[in-house]
Amino acid sequence: MPGGRQYDARVVTEAELAQAFAAAWSSAEVVDARSESGPVGSGSIDRAIGERLVALCAAVHRELPELDDAIDDLEVVATLAGRAPDREVIAYLDRCHPGELALALAASRAHPAAIARLERDHRGVIDAMCWRFASAVHSAADLRQILREKLFVAPPGMRPKLAEYAGQGQLDSWLRITAVRVFLDLGRRKDRARETPTADGVLTMPDPGDLSLEVIKAEYRAAVGQAMRDAATALEPADRHLLHQHYVAGLSIDQLGVALGIHRATAARRVVRAREALVGETRALLVTRLQLSDEELDEVIGMVLSRLDVSIPKLLEVRPRDRQP
């Protein structure tokens, strides 16, 4: 069958695949960025992309032989198109995980064999997350059931959570992240029922007196505290996040590496750099705000450094705000 394959008792042609891809692609949000320069022009796409889509679908069917009739090639292709960049589309397609996407889509339509396969292939990560979050309130078995419902059962008028997987990143990683989100929400719901929320839900910034800077001469203390707070505010958001995770949330360097998908050595280097940025900015602010000799300034900065591990958590308290939809 040239350029097509069997689906649902009919052949999906390369043209149909290409059309499905192009349609989903041009309706994606970033359409304006690619309308001129992209390889798409009025509903038709590059021949090379079409051929790649055919090969990709064939590979998916080979990977999931028992789900041959449950895989909707057009849906897979359209989902991938929804996040395709405006150029280097083939490289993008090569980075995606179409087999895992096809499995997730079939399972999200409650296809029993697809659910069975997904639960078998990914029970390792699912069980690991359930064990990790098990508590006196929810046993691992409870959590497994809760997660299962969330993943596979569609709320009225909606698609189940699993349909949100778009073939980006491994399904294992997506399942882990989603499980953490579901379990954190579960805890939060319980907390809300128990506690009365604060007036505005905003954490207050600390008093300069809280900064454990007693070692610094009283006359400078307020200025140093203010300079450190201003420096923390001026940090690059990414640095601020890094310092927050390490010093406030207590992630180890290894865990930082896991959280950001980077090597532990990179994580360690970046924490050091972010600390230096904080101290450097504090020093720069003090130079302009206090009339101190270099020696005096060095002494003050030395004391700041010695107190930094204690001070950073207080400086970095993040104001929570509602998650954007």
Place this chain on the structure above:
Amino acid sequence: MTASRDVARCPDDNTLSQLVAGELSDGERAEVERHLGGCAACAQLIGAYARATPQRNVPPRYQLIRPLGSGAMGEVWEVEDTTLARRVALKFVRAESTADHEYQARLVREARALARLRHPNVVAVYDLGQSSDGELFVALELIDGASARDWRAAQPRSPAEILAVWRQVADGLAAVHQAGIVHRDLKPDNVFVASDGRVVLGDFGLASMAADGGSTTLTATGQILGTPLYMPLEQLRGGAATARSDQFALCVCLWEALIGARPFQHGGTIAALVIAMREPPPLAARHRSTLAVLARGLDPDPDRRWPDIAALTRALDRVRRARTRRRWWMAGIATAILLAGAALAIAR
């Protein structure tokens, strides 16, 4: 920075899973990290993800599920073997111990010998590997069941049930010895009664071998590794663990399972235990003949114990048969009396 300065949309789970998998481009990564710096909810999610993700770098074939326990030598994890889609146990050996080449060689040798050994009462060894942090691990059969200690405590067990369980342990131990392996750390916690009734000898003291030929159970600081309560005198003194010291441990285990107390009393100190071991243990009236068989295995002199596990089990079997014969005799006599009584009654 104020939280409201950076109010880009929260990345969805697809983007976050690409972040943690290191699959984002530099530009995309920078954008996500900028967002994390201003969004407490996303920062919390990513932090919780990192904390919930096990940190050991095992080969991708294995997915860590949960720690099952940890000892002086390393941790045991339940893992999913994704290639064969089955659960196994990974026993890790701490990195300090693996830095020792002699030690590593011994571990590999014993794991290979165990892997060759196929016996229903000996835990199966599937794989031997190394994490990217240099930790050696052994992949073992994961047994769904309880330790013999927990099995015994769960509900009252008849002497016949207890003997049947430890008889299976003895069979496993005999096979292990035949393969030239010494268990070194036999105790009720290392024997598993599976939910299908099979009894499996597990958790070999692979890791309790010392560099100098497996002879030392004392660390440099004089600390005893493992549980001294099941060890014979020669092992407590730092001598080599042998098949005869395993036999001693087996006898302590069965003794304890039968009468609920270990043969040698101690006031909580090794010194008192060592003194108690010099005398033969007192035989309780119940199970006297079984305990007498075990007492020979508990002799302070290894040469005066049973020659091997097979000899011990033969002796135990003889006791059991004798008891059965005695029962038949008693039953026979009772029947004869009854019959005689009946005959008398009829004759009248």
